[in-house]
Amino acid sequence: MAETEIVASVLTEPEFILVQEIAKSSKSNIMERFIHKDGDGIKNGSVPVLEVAEVDINLLKSSSPAAKNELSKLRSALESCGCFQAINHGMTDSFLDEIREMSKQFFSLPMEEKTKYARTDNMEGYGNDPVLSQNQILDWTDRLYINVNPKSQRKHQFWPENPPKFRENLEEYVNNVKVLNEIIFRSMAKSLDLEESCFLNQYGDDEQAIIRARFNFYPPCPTSGSILGLKPHADGSAITFLLQDREVEGLQVLKDEQWYSVPIIPNAILVNLGEQAEIMSNGIFKSPVHRVVPNMTRDRQTLAIFCIPHPEMEIGPAEKLVDESRPRLYKTVKNYVSIYFKHYQLGKRPIEAVKVP
Numbered sequence: 443m444a445e446t447e448i449v450a451s452v453l454t455e456p457e458f459i460l461v462q463e464i465a466k467s468s469k470s471n472i473m474e475r476f477i478h479k480d481g482d483g484i485k486n487g488s489v490p491v492l493e494v495a496e497v498d499i500n501l502l503k504s505s506s507p508a509a510k511n512e513l514s515k516l517r518s519a520l521e522s523c524g525c526f527q528a529i530n531h532g533m534t535d536s537f538l539d540e541i542r543e544m545s546k547q548f549f550s551l552p553m554e555e556k557t558k559y560a561r562t563d564n565m566e567g568y569g570n571d572p573v574l575s576q577n578q579i580l581d582w583t584d585r586l587y588i589n590v591n592p593k594s595q596r597k598h599q600f601w602p603e604n605p606p607k608f609r610e611n612l613e614e615y616v617n618n619v620k621v622l623n624e625i626i627f628r629s630m631a632k633s634l635d636l637e638e639s640c641f642l643n644q645y646g647d648d649e650q651a652i653i654r655a656r657f658n659f660y661p662p663c664p665t666s667g668s669i670l671g672l673k674p675h676a677d678g679s680a681i682t683f684l685l686q687d688r689e690v691e692g693l694q695v696l697k698d699e700q701w702y703s704v705p706i707i708p709n710a711i712l713v714n715l716g717e718q719a720e721i722m723s724n725g726i727f728k729s730p731v732h733r734v735v736p737n738m739t740r741d742r743q744t745l746a747i748f749c750i751p752h753p754e755m756e757i758g759p760a761e762k763l764v765d766e767s768r769p770r771l772y773k774t775v776k777n778y779v780s781i782y783f784k785h786y787q788l789g790k791r792p793i794e795a796v797k798v799p
């Protein structure tokens with residue numbers, strides 16, 4: 443959408459629209475606001491399936507000869523599509539199901555319970571993207587967004603008390619993800635023959651780095667073919683860990699200008715590279731553009747954990763990855779997330795803004 447269009451129809455007060463409510467009512471006038479008029483090739487089930495590598499985390503961190511093979515699998519997955527399925531990651535199947543179940547229970551609570559956690563002025567809480575303009579095409583999703591790290595900035599008013607184990611489980615899940623994040627950063631560096639802390643040094647202290655949890659809920663969407671659960675975007679994080687719905691697919695990744703659906707492996711965690719890691723690797727690793735196509739008859743729920751470097755850290759291509767044959771692609775930046783949101787709202791690909799001209 444052009445900047446002028448946004449300005450022409452800016453709303454004085456951002457609207458608060460909950461898709462779960464719309465899905466239950468029969469109001470058709472509001473549906474218009476979700477429709478991508480150009481269709482944008484939105485098809486579910488009829489796009490090819492992406493071949494996503496399965497990377498064994500336990501092997502990655504081991505010193506066995508098989509680790510080498512796993513490192514090259516990791517490298518080639520990140521160079522080609524920017525994502526992989528992490529297996530053997532240390533979390534049990536039943537724990538992952540417990541996380542899925544608590545998300546389901548939260549979104550099934552009566553509306554008056556959920557709106558106790560409603561987002562206010564910031565991104566955090568229950569709701570969805572702020573509606574800034576009448577022209578904005580809305581996403582068919584509701585979310586619960588929680589800032590988990592740094593701990594000193596937590597706002598407990600957004601952490602559900604119901605279901606009762608929500609807080610404890612989220613904390614445990616994120617602690618596991620933190621461990622994975624470090625292993626993957628070290629392995630990414632090793633796979634490129636760099637010193638293993640090379641990327642982590644840009645990431646900053648574990649206590650100060652940012653971790654955001656986003657519980658995504660996509661109600662069934664009766665109008666297929668023109669509505670998206672989530673518009674095409676690449677993540678502004680360094681790495682995103684996505685726990686997919688156990689049964690309902692919907693995620694699609696753009697590769698060589700073609701949309702592919704991402705299969706579900708129930709006990710795996712899908713690792714999606716964020717734009718900050720693409721910058722650090724001087725574009726060798728790709729941050730994939732992805733979108734979500736809603737299901738016509740079934741809910742879909744996912745949990746995305748965004749791992750984001752400390753905003754005061756300088757992020758830039760590792761020096762050893764810049765030479766005559768591979769000139770520097772990206773500038774060095776701080777607080778990339780703020781650059782990201784400014785450009786995202788204008789419908790542009792944020793990483794373009796930090797390219798070396």
Ligand SMILES: O=C(O)CCC(=O)C(=O)O
Nearest residue numbers: 656658677693734744746
């Ligand atoms: O729900 C999904 O499959 C993807 C979610 C996602 O891309 C996001 O939250 O950024």
Ligand SMILES: [Fe+2]
Nearest residue numbers: 675676677732
């Ligand atoms: Fe995403």
